[in-house]
Amino acid sequence: MESKAKIKRDLILKSATEFVIEHDFNALTLDAVAKHAGISKGGLLYHFPNKEALFLGLAEHIIEDFMQRFNEFAQQDTFEQGKYTRALIDASICDLNENGELNIGLYAASALNPVLAESISNSYQDAQNKIEQDGIDPITATIIRLAMDGLYYSELFNIAPIDDELRKGVIDRLVDMTK
Template sequence: MESRADIKRRLILDTAKKIVMENDYNALTLDAVAKQAGISKGGLLYHFPNKELLMKGLAEYVLEEYEKNFKKYGENDSTKTGKWTRALIEVTKFDLEHNAELNVGLFAASILDPEMSKNISDRYKSTLKKLEDDGINPLTATIIRLALDGLYYSQTLNVAPLEKERVNEVIQQLLKMSKSEG
């Protein structure tokens, strides 16, 4: 069972994520989060004494959600060969459909803290290691990973983002690639 402090912390992080997704990083202020979450600023400061720690907390929170979903997709795939590659495709698809929430926290952390950026990179490498040992051609897994990275950055940075239908077509092609390699 979650404690009240954990519930409040999650409320703060969900609110911060929503503010950034609906606006941008500049809209993320401690006052805005407290007001939108319906808590006192003192209650917010108890959990996150400053904006930098709030953004780091947001990055950690989103990364934990990513890892939980990645694991869930992989463990629920009954076909052993390529299951972690498909898990990465599915978690990316889910994330892209929900405004690429993963990148909100990851970009925030990278900008603020090189050590956090290294932590994120190291954790992502553990995901990539699962792809290397996935039973499909490692080059195919790498191409799939890079295509997914491209979808993220295109959408997040608004660099010629694809239409939703084309994104779905790309995802379906990547899934086929992960299956045909087995």
């Protein structure tokens, strides 16, 4: 059973995520998040004493969510060889469709915050390690990861994004490369 403190912390992080998606990072304040969560600012400060702590908590929350999906997709895959690389593709697509803009904001913020940058890097290193040991050529697995990163940033930064049909073809080809 989760403690009241954990439930409140999760509520704050969920509210902060929703707030940033509805507005943007520039509008994020402790007051705004507290109001959005329906709690007092003091209640928020108990869990996150400043905006930097909230950013770090938000980053950890988003990374944990991504890694949970990544591992769930891998567990559901009945074909062992390449399952983590396919899971990375699936988790990336879900992330891109649901809250990619939020992740881009966190990555941008990490350029100014070494603690945040290290947290993000360490978490995603776990996924990289798993795809390198995935039963397919580690170079192929890494090319697939980098291609997904490129698709992600192309769409989010609107840098020559590709149409839906070509996107599906690219993803299908990447999945085929895992087999």
